[in-house]
Amino acid sequence: MRDLKPLVHAQLNGKDALFVADSGAFFSFVTPAAVSEFQLQIDPKYQGLYVIGAGGGENAQVARAKAFTLLGSTFKNVDFVVAGSVFGGGAVGLLGQNVFRIADVEYDLANGVIRLAQPTDCKNTPLAYWADAEHKQFSSLDIDFATPHEPHTIGVAYLNGEKIRVTFDTGAGVSQMTLAAAKRAGITPSSAGVSDGGSTFGVGHRAVKSWIATFDSFKIGEEEIHHARLRFGDIDLRGTDMLIGPDFFLSHRVYVASSQRKMYFTYNGGPVFDLRAAPKPEAAGVDAASAAPPSEPPAGADMRLDNPTDASGFARRGTASAARHDYASAIADLTRACELAPGESDYFYERGRIYWENRQADPALADFDQAIKLKADNLQALLDRAWLRARQHGAPEAIVTDLEAADRAAPREEDAHMQIGHLYEYVEQPAAAIVQYSKWIDSHPRDNLLMAQALNARCWARALVGQGLDQALADCNAALRARPGTASFLDSRGLVYLRQGNYDKAITDYDAALQKQPKIAWSLYGRGLAKVHEAKVSEGQSDMAAATALQPNIAELAARYGLSP
Numbered sequence: 001m002r003d004l005k006p007l008v009h010a011q012l013n014g015k016d017a018l019f020v021a022d023s024g025a026f027f028s029f030v031t032p033a034a035v036s037e038f039q040l041q042i043d044p045k046y047q048g049l050y051v052i053g054a055g056g057g058e059n060a061q062v063a064r065a066k067a068f069t070l071l072g073s074t075f076k077n078v079d080f081v082v083a084g085s086v087f088g089g090g091a092v093g094l095l096g097q098n099v100f101r102i103a104d105v106e107y108d109l110a111n112g113v114i115r116l117a118q119p120t121d122c123k124n125t126p127l128a129y130w131a132d133a134e135h136k137q138f139s140s141l142d143i144d145f146a147t148p149h150e151p152h153t154i155g156v157a158y159l160n161g162e163k164i165r166v167t168f169d170t171g172a173g174v175s176q177m178t179l180a181a182a183k184r185a186g187i188t189p190s191s192a193g194v195s196d197g198g199s200t201f202g203v204g205h206r207a208v209k210s211w212i213a214t215f216d217s218f219k220i221g222e223e224e225i226h227h228a229r230l231r232f233g234d235i236d237l238r239g240t241d242m243l244i245g246p247d248f249f250l251s252h253r254v255y256v257a258s259s260q261r262k263m264y265f266t267y268n269g270g271p272v273f274d275l276r277a278a279p280k281p282e283a284a285g286v287d288a289a290s291a292a293p294p295s296e297p298p299a300g301a302d303m304r305l306d307n308p309t310d311a312s313g314f315a316r317r318g319t320a321s322a323a324r325h326d327y328a329s330a331i332a333d334l335t336r337a338c339e340l341a342p343g344e345s346d347y348f349y350e351r352g353r354i355y356w357e358n359r360q361a362d363p364a365l366a367d368f369d370q371a372i373k374l375k376a377d378n379l380q381a382l383l384d385r386a387w388l389r390a391r392q393h394g395a396p397e398a399i400v401t402d403l404e405a406a407d408r409a410a411p412r413e414e415d416a417h418m419q420i421g422h423l424y425e426y427v428e429q430p431a432a433a434i435v436q437y438s439k440w441i442d443s444h445p446r447d448n449l450l451m452a453q454a455l456n457a458r459c460w461a462r463a464l465v466g467q468g469l470d471q472a473l474a475d476c477n478a479a480l481r482a483r484p485g486t487a488s489f490l491d492s493r494g495l496v497y498l499r500q501g502n503y504d505k506a507i508t509d510y511d512a513a514l515q516k517q518p519k520i521a522w523s524l525y526g527r528g529l530a531k532v533h534e535a536k537v538s539e540g541q542s543d544m545a546a547a548t549a550l551q552p553n554i555a556e557l558a559a560r561y562g563l564s565p
Contacts, residue, residue: 001278001323004246005089011069012038018091023173025096030080033413034092035063051083061418071076079305085449097151107254111306112316128264139221157220160185164241172245182232182240187213197231247273312343327358345375396427413443430461452482456489463495465488472496487516491523502532521551532565
């Protein structure tokens, strides 16, 4: 588990690859960037393919891997749908229902395991084999019959007594329902007590606004949660009302018995749904606000977890515990994994990541050091050590050393180049940041979900350098066409106009940015500089003073880039 992403290790054409185990995907996917990274071949027979997800729809292709290795077996000439932009957790693709439909599936994410099972002569025997069947310490739910055209796991739940259809989707990121389903249960975004849930995204190129509200009850099978806090959003699920995501799977052990058209599940304990504000796809990180557990534990509680016997078992259970915010258990399990396999770089990295999530920076840094000592090209460890050093205001030279190593370790298509670019900006090397952003931009299609952010980042870096301003303006204009009115994009273009001496246009952009976000220090300072250059000295000084109140070192920082009154 990486946060709420169940990740599966596989190989594409002999090269290691991470996939999200996505029970909501009708077929297995790879991103467009993965096609070149793993040397997949586009099949020209498939024309006009269009796929629809929570983020809207997009055109797609089909690519073939000469070899795909999973569960120790290698399969020849395997097809993947090519669509999507960012799957999270470092994954290059999704494992969909063409994989999971080969058998019954047990999702035991709290132990970091997904099991495939082929029952024989079980008929109506309850298949929650880990639970006490005699006292029925499990819940069960009828599910739709799965077909190649409708392969998803779909059942019925009740929201405030209203019947809703739910799809069980381990790749959904978080559970959420449609606006229409929430409305039928008496809740809209303007209802009392509704809070902002951030933006979510999936296949398709649209970030989806979400909200969080309290519903009187949520009932699924024999399990009922009173005063349930649930997320709803502006999504079109085409035939169902809610995605039951990996947050539910982490808090339950689930057996999908396609052979019986039933689903069995037991409650593991802890929050049933993850209610942290969902980050925008380009966000480097968000503060995690723990979800409150249900006021009454759901029926069929089964608090036991498996007892691992090897390092990989402890590591899987540890990362799963971290995804549930049980950091003490996670660190204990990862410590045992490190003891049993002291030469495994990834175990030290994962423990370091969990230490950092738990705000224990010093042991996190020590673990990143050890992970990199064991594997010099451990990309995630290099990036996280650089981020941690940056947050601790570490020596720029040490950060740059990590960035150079990460750049060498990252394929050109890797999203890591975006992070490397942001970190070069932090150490005030915008020229190096431009190189990183360009690597990412040049290897991704223009409709990628992150493209607007990448173009804006390159525009901003070029504006800081003060060179290539026509190219910078083109980047900012393209970003604003994709996401009109975005405050940070207007702020970047304002700086380009300021550099060009086009003070009226700079002020117009800064005004628009500040109308949306009144506390952007750079917009205030840039507008102040533009006003001073237009002989509006008093107004300009007032803006610069307001910027300094927000960011005390902004005048010094701007001066280092040659920006001064």
